[in-house]
Amino acid sequence: MLEVIVPATSANIGPGYDCLGIALNLYNKFYFCEIEKGLIIDEKEEEYINKDNLVYKSMMYFFNKIKPKKIPKGIKIKIVDDVPISRGLGSSATCIVAGLLAANYLSNSHLDKSEILKLATEIEGHPDNVTPALYGNMIISLIEDNKIIHDTIKIPEIIRFCAIIPDFELSTEKARSVLPKTIDHKDGVFNVSRATLLVTAFMNKNLDLLKIACKDKFHQDYRSPLIKDYDKVVNHANKLNALGTFLSGAGPTIMSLTTDDDTKFIDEMESFLSTLDDKWIIKDLHCDLKGARVNILD
Structure with missing residues (x-):
C-alpha cells in the first residue's frame, strides 16, 4: 500500500x-x-x-x-x-x-x-x-x-498561523468572479511594497512589521463582503494584538499570525467567535x- x-x-x-x-x-x-x-x-x-x-x-x-x-x-x-x-x-x-x-x-x-x-x-x-x-x-x-x-x-519557527475557519464554504469560482479586471496604479504600488515588506519581515524576524505587510488592495476588499462577519473577526483579531491578519487563499478562512509566546489569543478569540451566528473553529498551526x-x- x-x-x-x-x-x-x-x-x-x-x-x-x-x-x-x-x-x-x-x-x-x-x-x-x-x-x-x-x-x-x-x-x-x-x-x-x-x-x-x-x-x-x-x-x-x-x-x-x-x-x-x-x-x-x-x-x-x-x-x-x-x-x-x-x-x-x-x-x-x-x-x-x-x-x-x-x-x-x-x-x-x-x-x-x-x-x-x-x-x-x-x-x-x-x-x-x-x-x-x-x-x-x-x-x-x-x-x-x-x-x-x-x-x-524561511519563516521564524515561533510564528503560529491561527486558522479561523467558518462552517460555511466559499467556492474559488465565486471568489474570483468578484475581482476587478484591472487595478489602479496606486493599488499596484501598494501591493508591491507590502509584499516585499512581508518577505523581509519574515526573513529578518521584524515581526512588528507584519501587521502593515499583510495589507492588500488586490482581492481582500472585494472578497470580504462574501464572508459573513469578516470585519468583526478581523477587528477582534487586531484588538487581541495579532501580528497580522489576512484572508487565506480565496477564503472564507481568516488567518491570524501570533507567536508561541502569545498564550491568550486562541482562548480569547474562541470566546468571541462563540457569540457569532455561524460556527467558527480555530486551528493552531505552524509552517x-x-x-x-x-x-x-x-
Whole structure:
C-alpha cells in the first residue's frame, strides 16, 4: 500500500496574490492500492466517490500526459481528509499533488518533484498552492516563459498561523468572479511594497512589521463582503494584538499570525467567535517544512 501525505496550504498571505503560499502542519492522507480492475474510492463525502474525484482525475491526467508503459489495471483510493473543503486551505491542491505522486509511483515513472509541479500547475492553473504543498515552507512562485520559478522564504519557527475557519464554504469560482479586471496604479504600488515588506519581515524576524505587510488592495476588499462577519473577526483579531491578519487563499478562512509566546489569543478569540451566528473553529498551526511525502506501507 502506498501512503501519500500532503499538507494544507494558505495562499496569497495578504498582498502576495497568486504568488505567495505556505505549507501548514494540517494534512490530508491518501492511500493507494493496485487492484485487478475498476475504481474503488473510500471517502467520507459521498459526492466524491466517483470518477470525477480530483485525486483520480489527477492520476488519469498523469497517465494520459506521460503515457508510462505501466498503468494499473485498477485502483483503490482511501482518503483521510483533515483539510476542510472550499475553505481557502488548499484542499484541492492536496488532491492534485497526491494523485500525481501516486500515479508517478504506481507507474514506475520516476518523475522528480519539478516535473510533478509542472503537471500540478497545469491542472490547478497556477502554482501558488501546489508548490508549497509539494516542497513545504513558504514559497514564492511564478510562471516565466512557461517555466515555473520558485524560491523558499524561511519563516521564524515561533510564528503560529491561527486558522479561523467558518462552517460555511466559499467556492474559488465565486471568489474570483468578484475581482476587478484591472487595478489602479496606486493599488499596484501598494501591493508591491507590502509584499516585499512581508518577505523581509519574515526573513529578518521584524515581526512588528507584519501587521502593515499583510495589507492588500488586490482581492481582500472585494472578497470580504462574501464572508459573513469578516470585519468583526478581523477587528477582534487586531484588538487581541495579532501580528497580522489576512484572508487565506480565496477564503472564507481568516488567518491570524501570533507567536508561541502569545498564550491568550486562541482562548480569547474562541470566546468571541462563540457569540457569532455561524460556527467558527480555530486551528493552531505552524509552517510545514517537508511538503508532500510518499511512504510505502506493508
